[in-house]
Amino acid sequence: MDKLIIKGRVVLNGEVSVSGAKNAVLPMLCASVMASNSSVTLKNIPHLHDVTTTVRLLRQMGVSVTLDDNMDIQLDPSTIDNFYAPYNLVKTMRSSILVLGPLLSKFGSAKVSLPGGCAIGTRPVEMHLDALSQMGASINIDNGYISASSKKLIGTDIRFPKITVTGTENILMASTLAEGKTIISNAAREPEVVDLANFLNKMGASITGQGTDVIEINGVEELRGVSYTALPDRIETGTFLVAAAITGGHVTVKNTISAHVNTIIEKLRDSGAHVTTTETSVTLDMKGKRPVSVDIETGAYPLFPTDMQAQLTALNTVAKGISIIKENIFENRFMHVQEMTRMGADIRLEQNCAIISGKEELVGASVMATDLRASASLILAGLAATGTTEIERIYHIDRGYDCIEEKLRQLGADIHRVPM
Numbered sequence: 143m144d145k146l147i148i149k150g151r152v153v154l155n156g157e158v159s160v161s162g163a164k165n166a167v168l169p170m171l172c173a174s175v176m177a178s179n180s181s182v183t184l185k186n187i188p189h190l191h192d193v194t195t196t197v198r199l200l201r202q203m204g205v206s207v208t209l210d211d212n213m214d215i216q217l218d219p220s221t222i223d224n225f226y227a228p229y230n231l232v233k234t235m236r237s238s239i240l241v242l243g244p245l246l247s248k249f250g251s252a253k254v255s256l257p258g259g260c261a262i263g264t265r266p267v268e269m270h271l272d273a274l275s276q277m278g279a280s281i282n283i284d285n286g287y288i289s290a291s292s293k294k295l296i297g298t299d300i301r302f303p304k305i306t307v308t309g310t311e312n313i314l315m316a317s318t319l320a321e322g323k324t325i326i327s328n329a330a331r332e333p334e335v336v337d338l339a340n341f342l343n344k345m346g347a348s349i350t351g352q353g354t355d356v357i358e359i360n361g362v363e364e365l366r367g368v369s370y371t372a373l374p375d376r377i378e379t380g381t382f383l384v385a386a387a388i389t390g391g392h393v394t395v396k397n398t399i400s401a402h403v404n405t406i407i408e409k410l411r412d413s414g415a416h417v418t419t420t421e422t423s424v425t426l427d428m429k430g431k432r433p434v435s436v437d438i439e440t441g442a443y444p445l446f447p448t449d450m451q452a453q454l455t456a457l458n459t460v461a462k463g464i465s466i467i468k469e470n471i472f473e474n475r476f477m478h479v480q481e482m483t484r485m486g487a488d489i490r491l492e493q494n495c496a497i498i499s500g501k502e503e504l505v506g507a508s509v510m511a512t513d514l515r516a517s518a519s520l521i522l523a524g525l526a527a528t529g530t531t532e533i534e535r536i537y538h539i540d541r542g543y544d545c546i547e548e549k550l551r552q553l554g555a556d557i558h559r560v561p562m
């Protein structure tokens with residue numbers, strides 16, 4: 143197991159390119175099993191453990207998967223011979239549940255381990271299962287596995303009681319090959335959902351309304367293999383912008399979509415950053431200033447993303463003033479707070495709020511990563527702290543950030559990975 147060693151207080155400067163969006167690529171990999179007669183090529187694939195795990199999952203089902211030198215992935219589902227997602231893979235990656243909709247819709251059968259809890263909350267999937275039942279699937283839960291079967295899914299009106307990203311994606315994928323029309327109301331509007339719908343449409347699906355809270359899908363007979371380039375990662379974009387802000391630096395994030403990070407930019411401007419954008423880049427200049435505290439409240443897109451909450455918590459720990467961070471999506475997503483406190487941060491937790499009194503400086507310490515975004519926030523805290531910060535359990539960061547230490551070093555950061 144490796145750890146990260148960061149010597150803080152280096153002002154970041156320069157340009158960095160973001161990779162493809164993890165949370166768009168994972169459902170697309172799963173959707174690829176629905177292609178008939180030809181293979182799918184996915185481009186702009188980030189180099190991440192979650193991508194490798196999904197590829198392993200698909201391979202053990204018999205899907206033939208090849209990667210070329212550019213990390214483009216080619217998937218040929220014609221060799222699929224089982225519809226089974228075992229516990230040992232699902233437990234490491236909750237989004238494995240995304241194979242359920244495509245397998246059921248295309249092959250009429252799926253056995254997928256229940257994901258269970260994780261560090262950021264309980265994360266149930268009953269909304270996925272209720273919606274598939276409404277489409278006519280027969281679903282049983284036995285020995286920790288979801289067994290689902292259906293002759294043919296039937297399109298219907300689905301209203302999610304609460305917005306769910308992967309729930310929307312599962313039903314979106316399942317309904318492309320269902321009989322008749324499916325309408326998903328209270329659908330997630332995240333850019334990754336839109337990208338998935340665009341990918342499915344390119345495969346021959348008939349989807350409209352993606353990006354709004356009502357998505358309409360007219361079932362088609364078959365989907366074909368296509369080549370598709372996934373959108374850039376907005377959370378990686380936001381994380382580099384906070385890295386610039388927390389070090390008083392000046393950084394341009396390239397190969398992104400600036401419109402997808404509007405709420406993040408707004409908060410960073412409130413914190414005193416000078417931010418300019420083009421369609422595909424964002425430049426943040428903090429001009430060496432200490433940030434000003436900003437209140438954050440997370441919500442479903444287009445509100446402020448929960449996946450950026452920990453990073454803004456880090457920024458507020460060294461900002462001028464008091465801030466309140468309210469986490470509305472995952473009840474337990476404050477595991478980074480205790481670790482930041484070990485670095486001298488002044489944070490009090492009250493139910494789903496963190497109340498932060500900004501300090502002039504944090505002090506480097508040994509800390510432990512607990513989940514993906516918490517790891518990113520500890521790196522940010524380490525970049526701002528005096529002295530040396532050592533971060534253990536960094537396998538979490540490799541699940542969702544492509545070459546993060548190389549990219550930060552490119553901006554001047556003193557960060558290294560060493561074996562423990």
Ligand code: EPU
Pocket residue numbers: 165168237263264265266267268269270304305306307308309448449471472473514515542
């Ligand atoms: N929920 C239920 N029942 C369900 C499904 C969800 O109660 O059947 C609840 C959840 O517990 C949570 C809320 O609904 O309180 C929203 O959860 P959602 O289903 O939207 O989350 P998710 O689809 O499991 C995706 C991302 C997460 C991101 C959330 C919120 C992927 C693969 N994962 O998770 O990404 O935080 O949406 O935007 O797309 C990450 O990348 O670090 C990450 C955790």
